[in-house]
Amino acid sequence: MAHADAATERTLLTEIDRTGRNRRQIRGWLAVVLFTLFALVLVGGATRLTESGLSITEWKPIHGAIPPLSAEEWEEEFRLYQRIPQYEQLNKGMSVDEFKTIFWWEWAHRLLARSIGAIFALPLLFFWLTGRIERRLKLPLVGLLALGGFQGFIGWWMVSSGLVERTEVSQYRLATHLVIACLIFAACMWIFRALSPHSGDAAPTKKARTMAAVIAGMSLFQIYLGALVAGLDAGLTYNTWPLMDGAIVPGGLFAQDPAWINLFENPKTGQFFHRVGAYLLFVLALVHMISSLRAAPETTHARRSVVLFALVTVQAAIGITTLLLQVPVGWGVLHQAGALGVLGFAIAHWRGFIGEYPRETAIERRD
Structure with missing residues (x-):
């Protein structure tokens, strides 16, 4: 009986060790995905800031990977533009x-x-066929793959809005494109964090987890507001801070009719609400940090809240500098990088309150 129990224990330990190795491999893969997504968003921001997004006027998902290779091909591409x-x-x-x-x-x-x-x-297919992916991850990962394919269509839908009547893409479509990219990034970060070891510390307060979720959601919404600002070129006007057009709350925010359209098509209104969103995010992060440190300063959750507040503060400083300098390309890209950094850490911080995914056995994965 003791021998059987020992054999069962060895089998269980082997399963735990195998699951740990599989998770480390999947985390490594997701880390590469996250880095590539980060780079993709930054290059997209630079493309927008340099007004380069309409330079390729046709959608060629396969053939378009090959750039012009001769003077004749460059002339043809230029004629299309x-x-x-x-x-x-x-x-x-x-x-x-x-x-x-x-x-x-x-x-x-x-x-x-x-x-x-x-x-x-390709790694998803490999991990799937070799039985390394846990059952709970299969649907989310396939969903992310599908969302990524859909994002390619959204990208062309965005570009096409600037090819006929406009000289730049629609701010509505630009915001949609960026938000979907950030959702994919956030979902990858969520899974990456869920497969990582957790401290096991209790939440500092009853509301800490909810507050972390609110901050993560507000970070994404602030990126959406920033995309509207970019689409309206609103950062090129009212380049003062803390006053905007000589006031904390400037006039003319709802000059267009109907009033709601100002939120999406009035550059002044777009910039103002992006500022308000930044102030709100700063206050939320500050309150979350203070309450966590007061309740349980020794926990990893409290320490993460300090890092999160620091990231939000640095991002606010970058945003103000970018505005005052009238959005030079380098500062604009840095501001977008900061936004993605805040979002990624906010998602990881929120996920940290939930705990690591329970580990499945090989039998459960086969089922």
């Missing part, structure tokens, strides 16, 4: 060499987008 309003109204007279600069930004953005599909799909 010369047909759209952005060239006629903003860049008329541009040379081929000048066109190449904006072309490479958009091409790099699309290449990274194509690459993330392979980086996600």
Whole structure:
């Protein structure tokens, strides 16, 4: 009987060790995915800030991975660009060499987008076929793969809005594209954190987990507001702080009719509410940190709340600097990087209150 019990214990320990190895491998894969997504969002931001997003006027998911390789091909690509309003109204007279600069930004953005599909799909297939993926992860990972494919369509839907009548893409579609990218990033971070070891510390307060969730949600919403600001070029106006147009609450926020449309199409209103969102996120992070430190300063949750508040504070400083400098490309990209950093850490912090996924045995995975 004792021998049987010992054999069972050894089998269980072997299963635990195997599950641990599988999780480390999947975390390594997800870390690469997260890094690539981070780079993709930053290149997308640079593409927007350099007004390069409309330089490729056709959607070629496969063939488009190959850039022009001859002078004739460059001339053909340039002729396609010369047909759209952005060239006629903003860049008329541009040379081929000048066109190449904006072309490479958009091409790099699309290449990274194509690459993330392979980086996600091929390891997923390998882990699936070799039985390394736990049952609870299969549907979420397949859903992320599908959402990534849909994001490719959304990207072209966004670009197409600027090819006929406009000189830039629709702010509505730009915001949709960025938010979906951030949702994919957040979901990958959620799974990555759920497969990582947790401290087991109790939440500092009864409301700490809820507050962490609110901060994560507000971080995503603030990115959405920032996308509207970018789409409206609202950061190029009212470049003062803390006053905006000479006041804390400027006039003319609802000058357009109907009033609700100002939230999406009035640059002044867009920038104002992005500022308000930043103030609210700062206050939420500050309150969360103070309450956590007062209740249980020795817990990992409290220490993470300090890091989260620090990230929000640094991001606010970057945002103010970007505004005062009238959004130079480098600072604009840094601001977008900070936003994604805050979102990623906020998601990981929230997930930390829930605990690591329970480990499945091989039998459960087969079932």
